[in-house]
Amino acid sequence: MTPFSSKAYLDMELLRFTTAGSVDDGKSTLIGRLLYDTKSIFEDQLEAVMKASVQKGNEYINLALFTDGLRSEREQGITIDVAYRYFQTPKRKFIIADTPGHIQYTRNMVTGASTANATIVLIDARNGVIEQTQRHAYIAHLLGIPELIVCINKMDLVSYSNDRFNEIVSSFKIFASGLSFSNIYYVPISALKGDNVVDLSSSMPWYQGGSLLNLLEAIPVGITDNSLPARFSVQYVIRPFSDQYHDYRAYAGRMESGCLKPGDAVVVLPQNIPSRIKDIVNYKEHPEMVFSPQSVSILLEDDIDISRGDVIVRRDEKHPSVSQEIEVMLCWMNPAPMKMGAKYIVRQGLREARVVLRDFKYKVDVNTLNKLDTDKSLSMNEIACVILKSTKALVFDPYTVNRHTGSIILIDEATNETVGAGMINQ
Amino acid sequence: MNNHKLNHLRELESESIFVIREVAAQFERPVMLFSGGKDSIVMVHLALKAFYPAPLPFPLMHIDTGHNFEETIEYRDKLVKETGSRLIVASVQESINNGRAIEEKGFNASRNILQTVTLLDAIESNKFDAAMGGARRDEEKARAKERFFSHRDEFGQWDPKNQRPELWNIFNGRKHMGEHFRVFPISNWTEMDVWQYILMEGIEMPSIYFTHKRKVFNRDGVLLAWAPFMFLKENEEAIEMDVRCRTIGDISCTGLSLSSADNLEDIIVEIAATKVTERGSRFDDKRSDAAMEDRKKEGYF
Numbered sequence: 001m002t003p004f005s006s007k008a009y010l011d012m013e014l015l016r017f018t019t020a021g022s023v024d025d026g027k028s029t030l031i032g033r034l035l036y037d038t039k040s041i042f043e044d045q046l047e048a049v050m051k052a053s054v055q056k057g058n059e060y061i062n063l064a065l066f067t068d069g070l071r072s073e074r075e076q077g078i079t080i081d082v083a084y085r086y087f088q089t090p091k092r093k094f095i096i097a098d099t100p101g102h103i104q105y106t107r108n109m110v111t112g113a114s115t116a117n118a119t120i121v122l123i124d125a126r127n128g129v130i131e132q133t134q135r136h137a138y139i140a141h142l143l144g145i146p147e148l149i150v151c152i153n154k155m156d157l158v159s160y161s162n163d164r165f166n167e168i169v170s171s172f173k174i175f176a177s178g179l180s181f182s183n184i185y186y187v188p189i190s191a192l193k194g195d196n197v198v199d200l201s202s203s204m205p206w207y208q209g210g211s212l213l214n215l216l217e218a219i220p221v222g223i224t225d226n227s228l229p230a231r232f233s234v235q236y237v238i239r240p241f242s243d244q245y246h247d248y249r250a251y252a253g254r255m256e257s258g259c260l261k262p263g264d265a266v267v268v269l270p271q272n273i274p275s276r277i278k279d280i281v282n283y284k285e286h287p288e289m290v291f292s293p294q295s296v297s298i299l300l301e302d303d304i305d306i307s308r309g310d311v312i313v314r315r316d317e318k319h320p321s322v323s324q325e326i327e328v329m330l331c332w333m334n335p336a337p338m339k340m341g342a343k344y345i346v347r348q349g350l351r352e353a354r355v356v357l358r359d360f361k362y363k364v365d366v367n368t369l370n371k372l373d374t375d376k377s378l379s380m381n382e383i384a385c386v387i388l389k390s391t392k393a394l395v396f397d398p399y400t401v402n403r404h405t406g407s408i409i410l411i412d413e414a415t416n417e418t419v420g421a422g423m424i425n426q
Numbered sequence: 427m428n429n430h431k432l433n434h435l436r437e438l439e440s441e442s443i444f445v446i447r448e449v450a451a452q453f454e455r456p457v458m459l460f461s462g463g464k465d466s467i468v469m470v471h472l473a474l475k476a477f478y479p480a481p482l483p484f485p486l487m488h489i490d491t492g493h494n495f496e497e498t499i500e501y502r503d504k505l506v507k508e509t510g511s512r513l514i515v516a517s518v519q520e521s522i523n524n525g526r527a528i529e530e531k532g533f534n535a536s537r538n539i540l541q542t543v544t545l546l547d548a549i550e551s552n553k554f555d556a557a558m559g560g561a562r563r564d565e566e567k568a569r570a571k572e573r574f575f576s577h578r579d580e581f582g583q584w585d586p587k588n589q590r591p592e593l594w595n596i597f598n599g600r601k602h603m604g605e606h607f608r609v610f611p612i613s614n615w616t617e618m619d620v621w622q623y624i625l626m627e628g629i630e631m632p633s634i635y636f637t638h639k640r641k642v643f644n645r646d647g648v649l650l651a652w653a654p655f656m657f658l659k660e661n662e663e664a665i666e667m668d669v670r671c672r673t674i675g676d677i678s679c680t681g682l683s684l685s686s687a688d689n690l691e692d693i694i695v696e697i698a699a700t701k702v703t704e705r706g707s708r709f710d711d712k713r714s715d716a717a718m719e720d721r722k723k724e725g726y727f
Contacts, residue, residue, distance in 0.1 A: 010622065114593040239480065253447075418592075
């Protein structure tokens, strides 16, 4: 074993990925396998799972038990809620959002995918590409995830057949031709037996690519938010009210994208008031430049009325849109359908307002990707293009340009539940 | 000019500061829970950074079981004094005295579960609407299901099967009267991240994390610290050994490990090589496979 190096640890990249598949595609088993074969399982965890497997009468260690954290999940053998897992190899650190495939599947998958840079879609080799496979791939595309890994699982149950693998790959390619991923990879695996998950399999000599882990260690990590125009959303106003810091007023927030420097000519939106950056504070330091995703605080030259949700941008860069009307691709996440004229609270960046549903443009058939006329109502797990009208101006970019400033959630005023997730078109 | 990158610890730091600021912005009466353990120490450090140069816009609260390591209390009081923070101590002993909680009996008696009563009472009497905690998702399988913003009903209960979806970095902290939120700013940190961060930032730690001589006894493979209120079984004997804490909880449930690590670098090497989870030495989690889930549903940290 190589000695542990703190320097190497700090320099490691972080890949956030999500997994999607329908019930019984073996998602939990795959994650259990990844953790087990990368030696990320501790002795006491292994002991507990081995005991539970014997108790259930399983012939082999039930790898799914590593991730099914809730009692009812272990009892029913299904995954209910999004779970987050952490593991690392000498090359990278990984955060997995494990999203369940059954009821509330869209809601769970959108949740897991919203912070991910790669998605693994699982296909049961016996069943091939089914409706849910297409739905998962479409959602990953809609959420702007650049890297898609298609794992054809349970190859052991189709005699490790190269023909079967090719057949599934071709049918997936036909469907995916309308989706905008940077890269799509195909890996034949057996999560149960461990083929091509961490170690390459000797049962599929016809497969020339790397194992799933090789891919996860090699695919591009990041969305390059720093090359986008600067967006700084004001989160909280810091006012110490002390003799030492009399009249001190700093705007705390996070760099959503781009870079800012002291001296930069800026505009505060939506007020459209120009100013200049006097100082940037990062705890006891005054950095010469800050970039996404740093959390810092900013002091301006001028005394302006700025509050939570306002956005500071550079005068010489492309400005975000400022409007009370937005067109959004909306995923509905609540059992009660969304109806025309209904009112909700919208959260866009750190801005909060009330919105009313003005118009349904079309609904998406996630199996064919066709646009459908709607019955002017949106049910759970459905996706539609809608027009929302807000009580206050929103400050946004299209989601395909900037994930941070282009996303919204809708909240039901009566229940306070998060009922919808939207990606702004314009 | 446009390819600046944060290393992953700075990325986690930024995410946590963002979450802590969201709490200050979205809630009227937030509080930060402080146990004196490494995770809450890191969380307080992040909070100080989040609002610098202003003081913390919320108090710290310690749920005191009365069975503390002395060093933890010394560290707590020093931190509060140096940072000018407000500290609220909610006492489990008081909950027992006024009949709200009943002391467990037997050799493995612990006040760990009783903390839930004291915590929920303190949240209610202080009218807190958000309580930040240092729990991490990698600690335990029920915690892996937690949100950053975790909604609690008017009884303080967690309903893991009906959680609000949490999308991008948009946190929905809206609630009805009487309900509150638990917020976990360091959800995405691992045990190794916490120690690396302590090293990187030069954060001072309580002395019991480093090797020291202490009277301990072996119970079911876990080394527990001897204290006047700990009853030994016939076959158990308290012997002085070189030990340190990997996690810090109440004395009655915190396992110690044999170690000669007297500095952060050695602790990190030790953790990189360990074969058991940090909660593997916690007696409170050994009670059943769903011990943590059951406690969390009732309102535990």
